[in-house]
Structure formats: structure tokens, C-alpha cells
Amino acid sequence: xxxxxxxxxxxxxxxxxxxxxxxxxxxxxxxxxxxxxxxxxxxxxxxxxxxxxxxxxxxxxxxxxxxxxxxxxxxxxxxxxxxxxxxxxxxxxxxxxxxxxxxxxxxxxxxxxxxxxxxxxxxxxxxxxxxxxxxxxxxxxxxxxxxxxxxxxxxxxxxxxxxxxxxxxxxxxxxxxxxxxxxxxxxxxxxxxxxxxxxxxxxxxxxxxxxxxxxxxxxxxxxxxxxxxxxxxxxxxxxxxxxxxxxxxxxxxxxxxxxxxxxxxxxxxxxxxxxxxxxxxxxxxxxxxxxxxxxxxxxxxxxxxxxxxxxxxxxxxxxxxxxxxxxxxxxxxxxxxxxxxxxxxxxxxxxxxxxxxxxxxxxxxxxxxxxxxxxxxxxxxxxxxxxxxxxxxxxxxxxxxxxxxxxxxxxxxxxxxxxxxxxxxxxxxxxxxxxxxxxxxxxxxxxxxxxxxxxxxxxxxxxxxxxxxxxxxxxxxxxxxxxxxxxxxxxxxxxxxxxxxxxxxxxxxxxxxxxxxxxxxxxxxxxxxxxxxxxxxxxxxxxxxxxxxxxx
Numbered sequence: 001x002x003x004x005x006x007x008x009x010x011x012x013x014x015x016x017x018x019x020x021x022x023x024x025x026x027x028x029x030x031x032x033x034x035x036x037x038x039x040x041x042x043x044x045x046x047x048x049x050x051x052x053x054x055x056x057x058x059x060x061x062x063x064x065x066x067x068x069x070x071x072x073x074x075x076x077x078x079x080x081x082x083x084x085x086x087x088x089x090x091x092x093x094x095x096x097x098x099x100x101x102x103x104x105x106x107x108x109x110x111x112x113x114x115x116x117x118x119x120x121x122x123x124x125x126x127x128x129x130x131x132x133x134x135x136x137x138x139x140x141x142x143x144x145x146x147x148x149x150x151x152x153x154x155x156x157x158x159x160x161x162x163x164x165x166x167x168x169x170x171x172x173x174x175x176x177x178x179x180x181x182x183x184x185x186x187x188x189x190x191x192x193x194x195x196x197x198x199x200x201x202x203x204x205x206x207x208x209x210x211x212x213x214x215x216x217x218x219x220x221x222x223x224x225x226x227x228x229x230x231x232x233x234x235x236x237x238x239x240x241x242x243x244x245x246x247x248x249x250x251x252x253x254x255x256x257x258x259x260x261x262x263x264x265x266x267x268x269x270x271x272x273x274x275x276x277x278x279x280x281x282x283x284x285x286x287x288x289x290x291x292x293x294x295x296x297x298x299x300x301x302x303x304x305x306x307x308x309x310x311x312x313x314x315x316x317x318x319x320x321x322x323x324x325x326x327x328x329x330x331x332x333x334x335x336x337x338x339x340x341x342x343x344x345x346x347x348x349x350x351x352x353x354x355x356x357x358x359x360x361x362x363x364x365x366x367x368x369x370x371x372x373x374x375x376x377x378x379x380x381x382x383x384x385x386x387x388x389x390x391x392x393x394x395x396x397x398x399x400x401x402x403x404x405x406x407x408x409x410x411x412x413x414x415x416x417x418x419x420x421x422x423x424x425x426x427x428x429x430x431x432x433x434x435x436x437x438x439x440x441x442x443x444x445x446x447x448x449x450x451x452x453x454x455x456x457x458x459x460x461x462x463x464x465x466x467x468x469x470x471x472x473x474x475x476x477x478x479x480x481x482x483x484x485x486x487x488x489x490x491x492x493x494x495x496x497x498x499x500x501x502x503x504x505x506x507x508x509x510x511x512x513x514x515x516x517x518x519x520x521x522x523x524x525x526x527x528x529x530x531x532x533x534x535x536x537x538x539x540x541x542x543x544x545x546x547x548x549x550x551x552x
Contacts, residue, residue, distance in 0.1 A: 050402035073284035106361030114345030118311035210276035254365015291379035455542035
């Protein structure tokens with residue numbers, strides 16, 4: 001869910017490029033680094049010289065980016081060098097983050113989904129190059145050719161032809177649709193790019209991957225991942241989703257900047273209708289074990305293979321090239337990769353002459369990054385309970401520099417802080433342009449009741465506009481959080497401001513009228529460039545229900 005300030009949507013995700021930044025204006029109580037830490041057996045000894053002041057650096061990270069708590073683990077040559085927590089699990093409460101604290105890892109789940117499919121391929125139960133329809137006969141995309149040619153491997157590679165985040169509103173914010181509903185509605189999600197010819201991050205095809213795992217294995221996704229991955233790796237604390245959380249558990253609370261400002265806790269949410277895209281909760285202690293298995297080519301501590309070396313190579317091989325963009329500020333230029341792409345559930349790029357295998361994740365109140373450097377047998381994972389991608393990048397590159405770039409000691413906190421401020425300024429400029437272009441003297445063409453009604457989108461479903469006490473209210477029928485008040489902006493365009501102010505996703509709502517002055521269709525567009533791409537309002541094509549019924 002990148003290219004913005006890394007809010008948590010799965011989708012989220014995710015920082016697409018090594019220099020993606022956080023850009024939310026947030027304020028919260030400062031948190032000092034926690035003195036609590038776990039010293040796992042097999043620690044390798046002292047940290048590199050560049051990391052001798054790591055606790056102070058982490059305190060600066062928490063303060064600068066207003067993150068209540070962060071957990072970090074570093075593995076090197078098969079051993080855990082550091083596993084430690086900093087700050088608190090929830091603002092205003094004393095419980096400290098430690099190496100056992102559970103965080104939502106969101107799109108870092110995708111690597112587990114890829115591993116599960118490859119493990120089934122190792123057993124001969126599926127072919128990674130087999131057609132999806134051979135395993136899921138009901139699978140449909142909106143293009144018959146893509147439906148026929150979509151392979152299992154394609155589900156993991158973000159090259160389907162769907163646009164960025166297409167269909168995310170089917171499950172984010174959490175909806176009442178089931179995984180089966182999401183996959184069924186995929187048939188109406190528009191394809192806007194060429195098949196296998198364009199990179200665009202998606203989450204929805206991981207719902208299809210979830211179904212494929214369940215169909216082939218005969219187990220639920222949760223049971224398969226627990227039995228075949230968590231258990232052999234020794235990930236005893238990890239959960240498939242937050243519905244398994246109990247109040248007694250050592251778990252972090254997610255936080256978000258309400259109205260892009262005050263950082264406050266957000267309600268916990270489960271990703272039940274697309275778990276393979278981002279459902280897992282884990283600690284850095286458990287993820288240190290996962291990183292060591294990955295760096296060992298799939299080999300477990302007992303010498304057995306979790307997945308074959310062939311499967312490991314395939315997961316880390318580039319399937320989809322990603323264009324390398326220009327960094328938002330010059331100071332981030334050293335992070336610009338020479339190559340960038342996506343494999344099976346992993347981003348692939350380089351830094352300081354070394355290949356990086358990595359992923360990020362975002363979910364309400366949580367963002368994270370896990371980075372592997374195979375050539376150095378090095379891994380670092382950073383879990384946070386606030387929506388600041390700048391924080392996890394600043395920590396990650398401090399660690400990578402300690403091992404790959406010992407001659408330089410860049411203050412990445414200061415660099416990313418500058419990038420955040422630029423992003424905020426750009427967003428302010430965007431809003432100023434909207435205001436300057438607005439016709440403030442215009443009025444809606446119709447009385448408010450003329451816009452009220454039920455509108456139907458082919459892939460999402462019904463969106464209801466109601467009128468009461470001189471105001472319009474907009475409600476997404478399957479999404480409890482997407483309810484807000486509409487205010488006139490200009491002509492037949494309104495602004496919807498969501499009741500849940502943690503969403504940072506207010507949108508323009510435009511009504512087009514027919515020749516007789518009745519609403520013909522409704523269109524939506526996020527207002528702020530900081531809004532997460534998972535709010536893909538621009539892909540909706542709602543029309544009044546009577547018109548929709550005629551089309552059906």
C-alpha cells in the first residue's frame with residue numbers, strides 16, 4: 001500500500017520502493033525506549049559499532065514519528081543478534097513492548113501464502129504453472145482470456161492487469177463479504193492493464209490463493225499455515241488473525257493519526273475474508289525464526305526442508321519488474337535501487353551492492369517491514385503499532401548500513417522526517433489547488449432529496465445515499481466503517497467526510513445528471529494524495545438501482 005504515507009491497508013500494504021516514505025501529520029505523547037528485552041539463546045555477541053547507540057536511535061525514532069511502540073529483531077549467520085522492544089503497547093498505558101509482543105504484520109503474510117502454495121507443489125498436489133481454473137473451476141476475471149490463462153504463480157506476482165489496489169473495498173475496511181464472496185465478485189472488477197505486462201500491487205488475488213490452498217490441502221487456510229509452517233518453524237506465538245487474540249496476551253494496540261493529527265488507538269480488526277493477503281499477527285522472536293529459515297533456503301533447524309530449494313529459488317526470482325522512480329528528496333537518492341521487482345510474495349531490489357528480499361505490511365494501526373540480505377546471511381524485521389512507514393524504513397536502513405556500509409552513518413530518522421514534511425506540504429498544496437478551483441457561489445442542481453437513493457456498483461454492491469434533517473448521509477452497505485456526512489462542494493459535487501476520522505479517506509462524490517435532470521451515475525475520488533490506495537473509490541461505477549436493474 002505504498003507511495004503514500006503508509007497507512008495500514010494491506011495493504012497493505014506496503015512500501016513499493018526502498019525510498020517510500022511516511023507522510024502523516026501526527027502528534028502523540030513521546031515514548032522512551034523500553035529497557036525490556038529478550039536475550040535469545042544463541043546470540044552472536046556485540047552489535048556492530050554503528051549499532052552501539054541503537055537504543056538512543058530508537059528513542060529518537062519513536063519521538064520523531066510519534067510511534068508508541070516498535071519491536072526489532074536482527075539475525076546474522078543463523079543466530080539472533082538482537083530481539084528487543086521499545087516504547088509501549090498502547091498510548092497512556094504502562095505495558096512495554098518486548099520481543100514477544102504480537103503485532104499485525106499485514107502484507108508480510110503474503111510470503112507465508114507463497115510458501116504454502118510452493119509446499120503443496122513440492123508434494124505434487126498442485127502445479128505452480130497450472131491454470132487457476134483447473135483447481136478452482138468457478139474462478140473468473142472480467143476478461144475471459146485472463147481467466148483462462150491465469151496460473152497459480154500469477155496470483156502471487158501483481159501482474160494480472162488489475163489496477164493498483166483494485167477491489168480492495170471488497171474487504172477493506174472490513175466488510176461482511178466472505179472470502180468466497182470476494183473471489184466471486186472479482187469477476188466484475190475491471191482489468192485496466194495488459195495481462196503480465198504491468199506491475200500493480202493487489203490484494204484480491206491472494207484471496208484466490210487462499211481458496212486454492214484450502215481446496216488442494218483440504219484444510220482451512222488457518223489450519224494449514226499453523227500445522228505446516230508455524231509448528232515446524234517453531235513460531236509458537238504467531239496467530240493467523242486477531243480473532244485468536246486474548247486479553248491476557250502480550251499484544252500491541254494499533255494507533256492511527258485521526259484527521260492526520262492526533263495519534264490514538266484504533267479498534268482491532270480481523271482480516272477474515274482475505275487472510276492470505278495479510279491476516280497474521282506475530283512477534284519479532286517468531287519472525288527471527290522465519291527469517292533464518294528463509295535465509296537457509298527453506299532448511300529448518302533440524303535439517304529438514306520446510307520447502308524445497310527449488311521452491312525457494314522460485315519465490316525469490318523476479319516475475320514482475322517494477323519501474324524505479326525518483327526519490328521525493330535528494331537525501332533519499334542513496335536508497336534508489338539499481339533493479340526492482342516482485343517475486344512470489346516478496347519484493348526484490350538491491351542496496352549497497354547487495355540483493356534485498358523484503359516486504360512491508362500495513363493494517364489499521366500497524367505497519368512493518370521485513371528485509372533479508374541473502375549474500376550477507378542477514379535479516380532485520382521492524383514491527384510498529386502506528387502508521388509510519390518512515391519509522392520502519394529509518395530503522396531498517398540503520399541496521400543495513402551497520403553491516404553493508406560501515407564507513408557511513410546516515411541519520412535516516414532526520415532524512416525520513418524531511419521526506420514526511422515534504423509529503424505533508426505536497427498534500428497541503430493539493431488541497432489548496434482544489435480550493436482555488438472551486439466555484440464557491442455554485443449550488444447543487446437538485447434538492448438534496450434528488451440525490452438520495454440506492455446506487456449499485458457492479459463489483460462492490462450497494463451504496464446508499466439518504467437525506468434527513470437537511471443533510472445527506474452516504475453508507476457503503478457491506479462496510480460498517482464507511483458511513484459519513486456529505487456536504488456540497490460545487491455544482492453536483494459533494495465531499496463525504498467519514499464518521500471514523502482514523503480512515504484519512506474523505507472523498508469527492510460527483511453526481512452526473514441525465515437530460516431530464518435525474519441522477520444518471522455517481523463517481524468518487526479520494527481528496528488527499530495521502531489516502532491509502534486501498535480506498536479505490538475511483539474504480540467504482542455506481543448507478544441508481546433502477547438503472548442497474550435494467551442493465552442486469
